[in-house]
Amino acid sequence: MPLDAPTYADIFSDATTLGLSAEHIDVWQRKRLATICHYAQANSSFYSKHLRNLNDTVFASREAFATLPRTTAEEIRETPFAFLCTSQDDIARVVTLTTSGSTGKPKRIFFTQDEIDETIAFYNHGMQCLAESGDTVLALLPAPRPDSVGALLRDGLTQLGATPVLNQDPDDVAQSLSLLKAHAADCVVGTAAHVLALVKLWEHAGNKDTSVKTVLLCWDASSQPVREYIAKAWNCRVHTHWGMTETGLGGAVNCAHGSGMHLRESKMYVEITDPETGAVLPDGERGEMVVTTLTRRGMPLIRYRTGDEAQILTEPCPCGSPLRRLSPYIRRIRQPKNTPDWFKDMPPSAIDGALLSIPNFLAQQARYRVSPNRLEITIDACGTASQLLPACTELLRNFVSPLRNAPEILCLPGKNSEKISIGFAKRIISVE
Known part of the structure; x- marks a missing residue:
């Protein structure tokens, strides 16, 4: 699993993966949770109040940590600058997120340059599940700025030695098909809807053979029938990715076995919780995903409510990685009012x-x-x-x-x- 090596390096300052275990990760995460919580309390005006009752007993176990109050998207919308732990001069990128169908304030998420670099590194390591040096990767992702999602993936692929080809208007399915054929892409990256549209147009045009070996479905949710359809049509492996802008985009990705998405455990701590109480649930149960960023210094998030229902898989992955895995079946918990x-x-x-x-x-x-x-x-x-x-x-x-x-x-x-x-x-x- 390509994420094992950078996780081991973060924990042990070593480039090997020898001896990495779930116990190592658990102990290290709880130390990092203590560090980041005290850092946020000392440097953020929001967390100085939000964590005013913080004491070291909450880091003794996962259950104890779950007694800390959760952070909400609404709190970020109302006072985004109160979350900052550094000077605004240290911020390299500000992302403004407007929730679909909402007329309220947008969320503003702040990133330092080293956090942007960490995202590029994640794309480099995560994409090693799908591509190798010399491969061509067609990405159906916008890249309007140097630090936008498509541009960051392009930088990560370049570090990997792969050749990125971007269609920045993925709604233009004909252009996607033209690029796919012209560059004989080995891998395709995009939302499930855009990749499915490309596959359907490819079939409609009478194509029988394709160069595609792997597909990564990202950004939005996908269903098993869609994943199976793409895999059968192109005779390829289909991987899924989970991430949020709030967490620095990169979050979890399938290994080659496709058995759940391995979490980026040295950069974030993920809890599956009771949506009402915030109490952590046992692995295997479905609940709300709550995320704590472990290394961000510009705008760390402590027990941030994602609003997504998810599940940690309990059976071991055939790849042998100790990194926990998310089920690919992730859906929103909160629904619009007046819906049946x-x-x-x-x-x-x-x-x-x-x-x-x-x-x-x-x-x-x-x-x-x-x-x-x-x-x-x-x-x-x-x-x-x-x-x-x-x-x-x-x-x-x-x-x-x-x-x-x-x-x-x-x-x-x-x-x-x-x-x-x-x-x-x-x-x-x-x-x-």
């Missing part, structure tokens, strides 16, 4: 999976109308979208029918071209 019970079981990735059998299907965007309990799905297609609507409607009706208070399904025509309209963002089903 079925809504939580219908993420956009599930709708993608239900439409895989439609030959000309490329992508979809959905919105839910509370009254009259109707789910409206706009279908982008290669060819005439309107011709696909009856078949799409029937598939989706069958898909939702077992759900309690299932909605009416209305499929609408989207773009009839080789360019889709989902944008580069974590998709949600909007509620009106």
Whole structure:
């Protein structure tokens, strides 16, 4: 597992992985938790109050640490500068995050240059699961600035010795296909929706063989049917990645065995918790993912509530790595107001999976109308979208029918071209 070596180096200041164990990681993490909590309390005006009752007994165990108060996205929105632990002169990048469908204040996340460099290093090590020196990697990621996600991945791939090729407008599926064929890409990186659209267009164009050996699905959630479809179509390995801007983008990635996503344990501490109480849950149980950054000095986050429901896998990985693993099945806990019970079981990735059998299907965007309990799905297609609507409607009706208070399904025509309209963002089903 490529993340073992940098984890060992962080813990033991050594480049080998000999003897790295879960016990080593646990002891080291608790020491780092003490260091970062005291550092944040001493240097951040927010944490000086938030952790005013801090004492060393909370670092004795994972259960004791879970008694500390959690940090919320709303607190960051309200007082972002109060989280800073360094001078603003030390900040190299500020990322502004606006939540989809929200009219409230955006979140502002601050990074120092060394934290940006750590992200590049993670991409270098993490991508060693998928590519090697001399490979060509097609990344369907925007790179408008030197320190944006696509640019950081490009820098990490360059350090690896691979050749990065970027399509900064991943909605332009025709351009993605052109780049894939022109550069004979060995690996493709992108959101599940953009990679699926590329695969569907590749099939529609009559292609039979591809150079692709591996795929990394990142940024947004993916469903098992979509992952299996991509793997079968291209006869390739499909990996998944989890990360958040708040954690420095890199968070967890599959090894070659594809058995869960190994966590970047020397940079962040992940808890699976009871959403109501914040108490840590045993490995194997599903709950809210809460994250503490272990090395960030510009804007450390202590017990930050991600709002994602996740699970730590309990069985050992065939690769032998001691790093804990996240299940790839991650979903949002909080749902928009006035939504019925079925809504939580219908993420956009599930709708993608239900439409895989439609030959000309490329992508979809959905919105839910509370009254009259109707789910409206706009279908982008290669060819005439309107011709696909009856078949799409029937598939989706069958898909939702077992759900309690299932909605009416209305499929609408989207773009009839080789360019889709989902944008580069974590998709949600909007509620009106």
